[in-house]
Amino acid sequence: MARNRVKLAYIANDAARKASYNKRKKGLLKKVNELSTLCGVDACAVIYSSTCNSQPEAWPSTAAAYRMLSDFKTLPAAEQSNRAMTQESLIKQQIAKAEEGLKKVHEENRRMELTQIMFQILDGRGLNTVKKEDLIDLSMLIEQNLKGIDIRLQMLNESYVL
């Protein structure tokens, strides 16, 4: 099966959109079923297509969906909206996650780069070739290393005594 990355935008072509709708709807309902079964929980889905505006497709059944939606509606408003997701909140969540991941990788890269510089200096590279910003961060790296070594030495000395 060709795995082309689909651009996340409304599919203008009617036929393509209809095909995608059917395929994805099927897949979505399968996933709802799996979630429900694997975790032993209640779940329901209601799907209105963009074209036919009559009755929606309901899963697991019209009756079960009706029951669940009714029960849901009787919950206090806070309960309902507390864990509600929309497209917007989903994307915001994704962005936050991506940014966190980015930050981590970036910091680790920075640490590695500085360590490289540190060893270059120990190996003879002149301090005057080091940029000002790098100097500042480098001094922090050195402090951190010294602390770490200190802890390590303490540990070793303790076990030695024992």
Add this chain to the structure above:
Amino acid sequence: MATLNQAKTSKATKGRQKIQIKKLENESSRQVTFSKRRNGLFKKASELCVLCGANIGIIVFSPKGKPFCFGHPNVDAILDRYFSENPLKDNGSATSNTVAVPCFEEFNKECHETMEKLEVEKKRTKEIEKENEEKKNKGEFWWDDPIDNNMGIEELESYVKAMEELRNNVAGRANVLMGDVFAATSATTVANPSGLVNGFTAQNSGFAVGESSGYGDFGLGIEGFNFGHAPDFDY
């Protein structure tokens, strides 16, 4: 590929495994699976809405009985539509679709950009690791880890000496670069009206950062490593 970090030579997780679709035995697996799949489910539903202009509502209850829901355009709209006796006319659903889209485009773009930045950083990681490997092979001055678990007491102590000397040299150089803003000898933190970089204290070295360099918090905890970031990144 031999890497710096020993832990990386063994896989972190087992990867994708085919599972049977029946209720999971382990309660915490159920909870974990629930969280992960719920998120994936909502994501798929969201895609279906965007790609095909559908309006969808999903409600799932957690193993603990808490309701989680997803709705496009939003949960209330779906509920209203569902419970209204007359199905909405064409115009109604069309407009509610178009309202959601512009907002989405912008967020999506931001998400993509962040993902791309992530890719760039990951490539950089590989580059650095490769450079380090080459250095090791050339026999250049290198330790696997600044605080190698295999180092004995003597090695560590000579490492400390090297680090302390380096620290003094770096401090000296920094003093030269930053001019008279620094205290010459045993200063610790320097109060700076323009906003000292938080949490940074140089205990024995002769300088503290005197000018606002636009960096964020510096944490000196061993576990976390928060560096000032290069100017072209903003978080």
